[in-house]
Amino acid sequence: MGEEVPAVSEVLLSIEDIEKSFSGVAVLECVSMKLKKGSVLGLVGENGAGKSTLMNILGGIVPRDNGSMSLAGSEYSPNGPIEAARKGIVFIHQELNLFTNLSVAENMFLEKYPRGIAGGIAYKSMYSEAQRMLRALGETVSPRALVADLPMGTRQMIEISKALKEDAKIIIFDEPTTSLSTKEKERLFAIIKDLSSQEVSIIYISHMLDDVFRLCDEIAVLRDGRMITQKATRDLSKDQVISLMVGRELSKLFPYVEKSPGKEVLRFEDISQGKTLHNIGLALREGEIVGLFGLMGAGRSEFVKAIFGVDKFDSGEVFFKGEKVKRFDPSTWIENGVALITENRREEGLLLPKSIKDNLVLAHLNQIKGPLNSIRVRSENSASDRVIEQLRIRTYDKNEQQAVMLSGGNQQKTVIGKWLLTKPKVFLLDEPTRGIDVGAKYELYNHFNDLALDKTAILFISSEMEELMGVCDRICVMCRGRIAGELDRGKFDQETILKLAIEGAM
Amino acid sequence: MKAAAGGQDYSAVDFFYKYGLYMVFVALIAVFTALNATFISAANIVNLLQQSSSASIAATGMVCVMLTGGIDLTIGSIIYLSAAVVVMMTNAGLGILPALVVSIGIGAAVGVINGVMIARFKLVPIIVTLAMMFIVRGLTMALTEIKMQYFMNPVGDFIARYRVFGILPVIVIAMAVVVIAGQLTLKYTAFGRHLYAIGNNPVAARKSGIALDLKTFITYVISGSLAGLAGLIGGAQVGGVTTTYGSGQEFLVISACVLGGVSLFGGKGKVLPGAFIGVLIVMSIENGLVMVNANVYLYTVVRGIIIFLAVMVDCMRNKSDLR
Numbered sequence: 001m002g003e004e005v006p007a008v009s010e011v012l013l014s015i016e017d018i019e020k021s022f023s024g025v026a027v028l029e030c031v032s033m034k035l036k037k038g039s040v041l042g043l044v045g046e047n048g049a050g051k052s053t054l055m056n057i058l059g060g061i062v063p064r065d066n067g068s069m070s071l072a073g074s075e076y077s078p079n080g081p082i083e084a085a086r087k088g089i090v091f092i093h094q095e096l097n098l099f100t101n102l103s104v105a106e107n108m109f110l111e112k113y114p115r116g117i118a119g120g121i122a123y124k125s126m127y128s129e130a131q132r133m134l135r136a137l138g139e140t141v142s143p144r145a146l147v148a149d150l151p152m153g154t155r156q157m158i159e160i161s162k163a164l165k166e167d168a169k170i171i172i173f174d175e176p177t178t179s180l181s182t183k184e185k186e187r188l189f190a191i192i193k194d195l196s197s198q199e200v201s202i203i204y205i206s207h208m209l210d211d212v213f214r215l216c217d218e219i220a221v222l223r224d225g226r227m228i229t230q231k232a233t234r235d236l237s238k239d240q241v242i243s244l245m246v247g248r249e250l251s252k253l254f255p256y257v258e259k260s261p262g263k264e265v266l267r268f269e270d271i272s273q274g275k276t277l278h279n280i281g282l283a284l285r286e287g288e289i290v291g292l293f294g295l296m297g298a299g300r301s302e303f304v305k306a307i308f309g310v311d312k313f314d315s316g317e318v319f320f321k322g323e324k325v326k327r328f329d330p331s332t333w334i335e336n337g338v339a340l341i342t343e344n345r346r347e348e349g350l351l352l353p354k355s356i357k358d359n360l361v362l363a364h365l366n367q368i369k370g371p372l373n374s375i376r377v378r379s380e381n382s383a384s385d386r387v388i389e390q391l392r393i394r395t396y397d398k399n400e401q402q403a404v405m406l407s408g409g410n411q412q413k414t415v416i417g418k419w420l421l422t423k424p425k426v427f428l429l430d431e432p433t434r435g436i437d438v439g440a441k442y443e444l445y446n447h448f449n450d451l452a453l454d455k456t457a458i459l460f461i462s463s464e465m466e467e468l469m470g471v472c473d474r475i476c477v478m479c480r481g482r483i484a485g486e487l488d489r490g491k492f493d494q495e496t497i498l499k500l501a502i503e504g505a506m
Numbered sequence: 507m508k509a510a511a512g513g514q515d516y517s518a519v520d521f522f523y524k525y526g527l528y529m530v531f532v533a534l535i536a537v538f539t540a541l542n543a544t545f546i547s548a549a550n551i552v553n554l555l556q557q558s559s560s561a562s563i564a565a566t567g568m569v570c571v572m573l574t575g576g577i578d579l580t581i582g583s584i585i586y587l588s589a590a591v592v593v594m595m596t597n598a599g600l601g602i603l604p605a606l607v608v609s610i611g612i613g614a615a616v617g618v619i620n621g622v623m624i625a626r627f628k629l630v631p632i633i634v635t636l637a638m639m640f641i642v643r644g645l646t647m648a649l650t651e652i653k654m655q656y657f658m659n660p661v662g663d664f665i666a667r668y669r670v671f672g673i674l675p676v677i678v679i680a681m682a683v684v685v686i687a688g689q690l691t692l693k694y695t696a697f698g699r700h701l702y703a704i705g706n707n708p709v710a711a712r713k714s715g716i717a718l719d720l721k722t723f724i725t726y727v728i729s730g731s732l733a734g735l736a737g738l739i740g741g742a743q744v745g746g747v748t749t750t751y752g753s754g755q756e757f758l759v760i761s762a763c764v765l766g767g768v769s770l771f772g773g774k775g776k777v778l779p780g781a782f783i784g785v786l787i788v789m790s791i792e793n794g795l796v797m798v799n800a801n802v803y804l805y806t807v808v809r810g811i812i813i814f815l816a817v818m819v820d821c822m823r824n825k826s827d828l829r
Contacts, residue, residue: 061713082715097710099703101773106699110714113696120694 012037012201013058013076013089013170018067020053025396027053028225031067035170038199040192042216042233044209046245046437049222051205052407055172058203059091060084072169082111088169092159092176098147105130105143108162133161137191153184160191164200171195172203177211178434181296189215207437209238223247246439254470255442257449261473262286264322265457266338266426268307271316276302277481280316284426284457289448291468292461294478295501300461301343303478304428308333308340334363337425341415341432343461349415352404356395359403359414360384364421387417392443409436416444420451427451427458433467445471465497479504523823527767527780531787538794545797552675558789559681560585560740564759565766565781566688567729572763573692573701574722575708575772576624576631580616581733581759583642585752588612588734589741590650596661605661605738613734614727616642621723639756647749656746665742677739684732689778697721705772757813762788764816769823788812 013035020028028050035041045051056062058069060078069076071087078084081091098107105126106113114129116122130143139157147155156176163171173192177185192202192215206212212219213233220230221244228244242253264285271280276299284290294300306313309328318325320336330340342348350359361368361380368379384398391413395401403414412432419427429448433441448458448471462468468475469492477484477500484500487493522529538545564581571578588609596605616638623634657663668676692698704711704718712718741747766784768775775781791812795805 080715081713085715093713095710097707097713099706099710099773101702101706102699110699110703110716113699120690121696121699 010037011035013069013071015054015058015069016067018054018057018069019065020050020057020062021065026225028057031222031225031227033220033227033230035201035203036218037201038196039217040196040202040204040215041230042212042219043203043205043222044207044212044219044241044245045222046409046439049245049437050225051222052174054222055091055174055203055205058084058170059089059172061091085111085166085168088167089172090163090166090168090170091172092156092163092174094175094178096152096155096159098155098158100148101146103144103146104134104141104150104158107147107158108133108143108165111166130161133165134158137161137164138187151181151184152179153181153187156180156184156188157191164195168200170201170203172205174205175207176204177206177208185211209241209438212241213238221245242438245437246442253438253442254467255445255449256471257453259287259289259449259452259473261288262455265320267319269317269319271303271307271313271318273302273306273311273313273481275481277306277313280478280481280483282459282476282483284459286425286455286457287452288474289452289458289460289472291472291475292459292478293463293465293468293475293497293501296463298478298501299481300478301430302481304340304430304459304461305342308338308428310340310342334422337422338428339363339419339422339424339426340428341419341430343431343434349418350403350411353402355399356388356393356401356403356406356414357381357384357398360387360398360417360421363418367421383421387420390420391417391447393417409440412436413440413444416447420447424451424456427456428461429458430461431463432460433462433464441467465494469494469497477501523819526819527765527783527787531783531790534787534790534794538790538797541794542797545794550793550797552678554786554790554793555678555681556675556743557793558785559677560736560743561755561759561762561789562681562782562785563684563739564729564733564736564755565763565785566684566777567725567732568759568763569688569692569768569775569777569781570701570725571631571729572705572760572768572770573772573775574704574725576722576725577635577760577770578620578726578729578733579632579635579756580620580638580642581729581736582752582755582757583639583646584613584616584730584733585737585740585755586747587616587642587646587649588737589747589751590646590655592738593655593657593662593741593746594650596657596659597655599659600661602661602664606735609734609738610731611734613730613732613737615730616733617727617730618723620730621726624726625719625723643753650747650749652749654746654748657742662742662745665739666745677743680735680739684735685777685782689776692777697724701725702773705769705774707773754809758788758809759785761809761813761816764820765812770817770820784816 011034015031015033018028018031031054043051053062057064060081060083076087078087108130109126113121114126116125127143134141134143134157137157137160139154141150141154147158176188180188196202204212204216216233218230219233219236219241221228221241223245262285264283267283269281272278280303292300302311305311307318307328309330351362357380361384364383365375368376368383370376388395388398393410393413395406395410403411406414416432433444448460452458460468460472473489474486475492475497476486477497479501482504484504487496535546544550564585568578568581591612592605592609595608620635620638623629624631665677670676670679692701700716700721703716704721708718737752762784763775763781764770765787766775766780766782768781791808792805795808
């Protein structure tokens with residue numbers, strides 16, 4: 001894409017020496033960045049590097065402490081997201097800002113509804129206008145549809161057409177692809193390219209470096225609140241970017257250690273559930289990391305949720321340490337040392353408004369209680385300190401900082417830390433590294449390895465084939481609710497795995 | 507084990523959620539008519555609408571509050587205060603229009619206090635309005651010296667009995683105006699749509715630049731004002747106020763709203779037909795129980811059951827949304 005950039009591009013936005021700190025902790029230090037008209041700038045960095053803060057300053061959501069910004073040559077300091085939008089800067093958040101109880105068109109025109117008879121909302125013209133705008137993006141959804149009924153990809157298109165309605169000059173995408181299917185992702189990329197050819201500038205934040213390299217004209221790397229570099233994509237390599245992000249050379253992306261699996265702890269036989277799961281058989285041994293791969297909708301999450309007792313299944317048997325399991329509910333599993341980390345960590349794994357300490361010790365309370373079931377504050381503190389240090393959770397105050405204030409990677413570490421304290425025998429991990437950066441991922445892999453060496457059995461569900469190939473001893477591939485095949489480490493091969501996942505057979 | 511295979515059943519459940527309200531309403535009418543044929547007579551229907559006026563007006567305000575995810579427990583006490591003040595002032599010679607202004611103004615004033623506490627100082631709605639419920643009732647008791655107050659002037663009589671063209675009671679017209687205006691506001695103004703947005707996702711609403719605090723504040727003022735009006739109308743119908751007047755009215759109105767599909771979790775519901783049908787259902791149950799000469803103590807039990815069922819259905823409905 002580098003070739004498509006005009007030789008002399010005018011700078012649309014320039015950010016200079018931005019500083020910002022929260023409760024005395026510097027989050028951004030002297031950050032400068034330039035965005036050219038019609039170019040796609042990839043912003044990468046580890047979790048907590050300050051990407052979100054920088055973009056929130058740009059989008060007018062938080063004020064800056066120091067520094068200056070200029071937009072199209074004139075001073076720019078928005079006092080809120082509305083003013084930012086009026087000046088043409090629109091932020092499309094990772095958690096989309098749509099209202100599921102309103103229709104597509106009502107969402108698009110939320111800030112300014114077209115007026116009709118007696119000043120009331122003119123639904124008819126609003127619907128036709130919305131339809132016209134969606135069609136322009138190649139989106140066929142009805143503007144009358146309720147957002148709650150729509151898939152994530154469509155919701156994103158609604159956000160984009162909303163941004164275009166505001167005559168956006170700069171659109172910021174924050175991890176736009178995490179909840180999109182491959183097809184939806186391709187459509188998004190096509191639209192982003194189209195936008196940039198119409199002179200709209202894009203800032204694209206993502207942990208998916210492959211996407212960033214494919215899509216962006218330039219890449220800017222943030223690390224620990226400082227801008228490390230901003231260069232044309234063609235002058236950078238993926239390895240370079242990774243080491244710039246992490247600040248150290250990663251010898252390998254995926255640490256793998258040789259393990260000696262022990263006896264079988266968990267075995268599933270013929271698990272079936274309606275139309276989603278068919279005769280799934282799977283076994284986990286002590287000290288083994290087993291990968292479960294599958295494309296979107298293959299039934300991976302449904303499978304773990306069913307066996308963990310979150311949902312129900314119709315038939316099949318489960319054996320835990322050789323004994324047939326009769327009760328399927330999360331609390332029984334947890335008592336027996338089986339932990340599940342779901343893919344929706346924000347919704348299902350954390351008490352967001354509670355402190356980090358409270359979250360960490362939540363599943364561990366039985367072990368640290370004193371007389372009359374009171375909680376021993378000292379053991380609570382020592383237990384949480386241990387995990388914070390072990391997982392290197394970045395927090396300025398574990399008692400005060402709310403889990404909601406942590407960056408994505410640190411939230412994930414907190415969820416994992418919560419279960420680490422219970423010393424699980426079996427760990428079911430559903431997309432544990434989604435949306436977190438390379439450095440944090442590497443640390444997590446190491447922790448999984450340590451757990452496995454300590455005789456924990458791990459079922460690792462992921463849609464990133466590379467990481468499964470990197471850390472697992474065995475990979476099971478799911479396709480349309482069935483186990484399509486199982487491969488041992490020596491036989492890992494991208495093509496074979498993908499073929500199994502797509503076609504269900506070799 | 508069957509719940510997972512519920513894909514097929516969902517449409518039936520969906521159907522119930524959508525039309526269950528009307529099914530229940532029609533079933534009720536059928537039952538009471540079977541028990542006493544005069545239930546369906548024109549006179550009784552007008553009577554039912556009259557009885558529903560006060561609650562429907564209060565419910566319109568309650569819907570606004572509930573859409574944002576809030577709740578207003580003060581309305582029963584506002585109804586008491588407004589009725590008591592209006593009785594005393596009209597007995598002292600106040601005319602009908604000033605009485606209208608006073609009743610609405612009193613409600614608005616209480617609403618302003620609720621709104622400031624909730625929107626400005628971020629206190630929990632249920633606690634604020636619960637406290638205000640006691641404060642307002644206590645003040646009114648002091649004001650009336652815990653005596654019954656009767657309308658001894660033509661104002662109460664006019665409100666209670668005047669019929670436009672000799673057919674339509676003026677209070678039914680007032681109710682129609684409020685309910686229709688309420689629904690139009692919710693559907694056709696940015697303010698209305700924003701209430702839905704706030705209830706659905708307050709964080710996103712704020713990020714979208716919706717003046718969340720101001721709008722939340724306004725809903726409590728609306729709810730208070732309409733409760734004030736409801737007090738005037740209700741008081742006139744009864745002919746005066748007793749010390750327990752309006753007590754428990756907030757729960758009747760809330761349960762009617764929830765029954766009519768207004769969610770306790772915010773973001774969902776309509777004044778028309780939803781909450782209005784909810785009020786009619788609750789009132790026709792009460793009206794029906796009177797007509798079939800049911801035991802007086804049964805009323806309270808039935809009210810309790812209605813609240814329970816309404817909330818249960820609301821929770822089920824929300825669960826299915828979170829699929």
